[in-house]
Amino acid sequence: MNRNVKIDGLTEMEGAVLAVISRQLSATAYYVKEEFRQSPSDFWSGSAGAVYPLVKRLEARGLLSSEDESDGARPKRLFRVTDVGHEVLVSWLTDVDRACSVGYDPLRTRLFFSELLDAGQLEDFLSEASECLSKDSPPPASASPLALLLHETWVSLRRESLNAFMRVCSKK
Numbered sequence: 001m002n003r004n005v006k007i008d009g010l011t012e013m014e015g016a017v018l019a020v021i022s023r024q025l026s027a028t029a030y031y032v033k034e035e036f037r038q039s040p041s042d043f044w045s046g047s048a049g050a051v052y053p054l055v056k057r058l059e060a061r062g063l064l065s066s067e068d069e070s071d072g073a074r075p076k077r078l079f080r081v082t083d084v085g086h087e088v089l090v091s092w093l094t095d096v097d098r099a100c101s102v103g104y105d106p107l108r109t110r111l112f113f114s115e116l117l118d119a120g121q122l123e124d125f126l127s128e129a130s131e132c133l134s135k136d137s138p139p140p141a142s143a144s145p146l147a148l149l150l151h152e153t154w155v156s157l158r159r160e161s162l163n164a165f166m167r168v169c170s171k172k
Contacts, residue, residue: 015092026080029055063088111165126166133159
C-alpha cells in the first residue's frame with residue numbers, strides 16, 4: 001500500500017461509508033443508509049439527506065465508482081470502492097492517532113462540563129445516567145459476532161467509566 005495516500009478531510013462517516021461498501025464489495029446508497037440507520041449510535045446519521053450526498057462526494061473524489069443497475073422504474077446505482085478509495089480506506093483504518101483520539105462521546109462531554117451544575121443537578125444527572133447505562137442496550141439484530149462483542153464491551157466500559165467518575169465525585 002502507498003503510505004503517502006492523503007486522507008486529509010476524510011471524515012469518520014466517510015471512512016465508515018467506504019468500509020460498509022468495501023465489506024459488501026458493492027452496495028447501493030440505500031443499503032449504506034440502512035446500515036447507519038440500524039446503528040445503535042446516534043453519532044451516525046442514517047438519513048437519506050446525509051448518506052446520499054456523502055456517497056456522491058466520495059464518487060466525485062474518485063474514491064467510489066458507480067454503475068446503473070436499474071431494473072425498472074426506480075433508479076438504482078451500485079457503488080464500488082476504487083483502488084484509490086481502497087488505499088484511502090486502509091489509511092483511515094490504520095490511522096492510529098485518529099483512532100485513539102478522544103473523539104465524540106456525549107456522556108464524556110457532559111461529564112467534562114459537569115462543574116457547571118450545582119450539586120443537586122449533578123447528583124440527579126449521575127443517578128439517571130447510571131440507571132440508563134444499566135439497562136440493556138441491544139445492538140442491531142444483523143450484527144456480526146464480532147460487532148456483538150464490541151458492543152457489549154463498549155457498553156460495559158461506559159458503565160465502568162461513569163462509575164469511576166461517580167466515585168471521584170463522592171470523594172470531593
